[in-house]
Amino acid sequence: MASTSVSIHGMWSSRLMFILAATGSAVGVGNIWMFPYMVGVNGGSAFVLAYLICIAVIGVPVMMAEVLVGREGRQSPINNLISLAERSRLSPHWRVLGWMGALTGILILSFYGVISGWAMSYVVSTLSGDMNGVDASQVTGMFESFTGNVTQVMVWQGAFMIATIFIVARGVGDGLEMAVKYLMPALFILIIALLAYAATTDHFAEGFRFLFQFNAAELTSESILAAMGMAFFTLSLGMGTMIAYGAYMPPDANILSTVGLIAALDTLVALMMGMVIFPLVFANGLEVSAGPALMFITLPLAFGHMDGGQLFGGIFFLLVTFAALTSSISMIEPAVAWVVERFEFTRAVAAIVVGGIAWLIGLGSAFSSNIWSDLKILGDRSFFDSVVFLTSNILLPLGGLIFAIFAGWLLNREIISGQLEMSGPSLKVWSFLIRYIAPMAIFVVFVMALR
Numbered sequence: 001m002a003s004t005s006v007s008i009h010g011m012w013s014s015r016l017m018f019i020l021a022a023t024g025s026a027v028g029v030g031n032i033w034m035f036p037y038m039v040g041v042n043g044g045s046a047f048v049l050a051y052l053i054c055i056a057v058i059g060v061p062v063m064m065a066e067v068l069v070g071r072e073g074r075q076s077p078i079n080n081l082i083s084l085a086e087r088s089r090l091s092p093h094w095r096v097l098g099w100m101g102a103l104t105g106i107l108i109l110s111f112y113g114v115i116s117g118w119a120m121s122y123v124v125s126t127l128s129g130d131m132n133g134v135d136a137s138q139v140t141g142m143f144e145s146f147t148g149n150v151t152q153v154m155v156w157q158g159a160f161m162i163a164t165i166f167i168v169a170r171g172v173g174d175g176l177e178m179a180v181k182y183l184m185p186a187l188f189i190l191i192i193a194l195l196a197y198a199a200t201t202d203h204f205a206e207g208f209r210f211l212f213q214f215n216a217a218e219l220t221s222e223s224i225l226a227a228m229g230m231a232f233f234t235l236s237l238g239m240g241t242m243i244a245y246g247a248y249m250p251p252d253a254n255i256l257s258t259v260g261l262i263a264a265l266d267t268l269v270a271l272m273m274g275m276v277i278f279p280l281v282f283a284n285g286l287e288v289s290a291g292p293a294l295m296f297i298t299l300p301l302a303f304g305h306m307d308g309g310q311l312f313g314g315i316f317f318l319l320v321t322f323a324a325l326t327s328s329i330s331m332i333e334p335a336v337a338w339v340v341e342r343f344e345f346t347r348a349v350a351a352i353v354v355g356g357i358a359w360l361i362g363l364g365s366a367f368s369s370n371i372w373s374d375l376k377i378l379g380d381r382s383f384f385d386s387v388v389f390l391t392s393n394i395l396l397p398l399g400g401l402i403f404a405i406f407a408g409w410l411l412n413r414e415i416i417s418g419q420l421e422m423s424g425p426s427l428k429v430w431s432f433l434i435r436y437i438a439p440m441a442i443f444v445v446f447v448m449a450l451r
């Protein structure tokens, strides 16, 4: 029997709402901005293949485990780990994994707020017509002068952080559900429209080949690590977001089919964005390995030259902003739910405290493209790049590894079979993936890349 209880934090009103909320969390700046640039700097199709494999054999089973732990416990990830550990006769110290996750979420939001702030500012610069008819060097110059301006970057980061805190403070209820319900389909439609535009450039086939023509020579251990980190990041795994969202999931929804759908939608958006961006990169003679600037250069260029591009571009960046918001709220939900449970703060206070910490840390990332551009933290990485690397390449896979061991080997089997409602071969496949494949793959990739 699946759990029938409810969470004190609220509940999604239906399975569909859970799907939209979880897809809203999964689909974000990670798909639209980070995936294409990661493909570019990691050599193209080999990275894509590694990414798809990681989604299927690590991402889906781990997401199922997170959702089941969430729905069984109905509390914050930290308290769920404590209570499920107790019911499985394990140490309460499993809570440390929950803490690590909550902290990782705060670190992710810290840089995510900066990037999302950039996207927000592009709503204005596109709509105002500043991008009309620009060429590649002008658009690059505009991007550099924007990110080089510390005040501008801070103002937009602040606006995004306030919006995030505001929504989280209002809770799981209708506001978020309504937003997700209309904005996600709208985002899909716009991406399809962009795809149609990219298909009219003569470089569509070249972009397609770059993404899908497999070349084993490009597969390095660093790029496999990056693909695995990207898989965790894009599915919002490894830090408890899906545990928190699972806690508000209706009891009767099937976990396998629901998670499968979320992963498929998320992957589709990432691949479509790749097919939008790379043809434009080739058509305009840009560098595939432009890194974080990629989306902020290719897309304004395309908008600047298409009919109605001013309005279309403005709407697109607005939707990127909303996609980012439906993700950013999920990064601090684990910590906020825990603060509410632990200190009995109101949601509003908890959201301000947790979001405020993320904001402060994020200033370091906001400064990375201007006053701190010479600062190097991990290796030759800027503050911003260091936080991205630490979270998506280290903390998320590590959290996923430890969590897979918890769910696969230690968690009470009755809890698992009650929640998953799977039996026979499908349960065996899941168990095999979560017990052996996911932990071993994560471990091997770590050792290869970090040795």
Ligand code: TRP
Residues within 6 Å of the ligand: 025, 026, 027, 028, 029, 030, 031, 105, 108, 232, 233, 234, 235, 236, 237, 238, 239, 241, 327, 328, 330, 331, 396
């Ligand atoms: N998945 C989101 C994206 O692709 C980002 C995100 C939301 C996330 N919640 C998360 C990443 C939790 C890691 C962990 O943009």
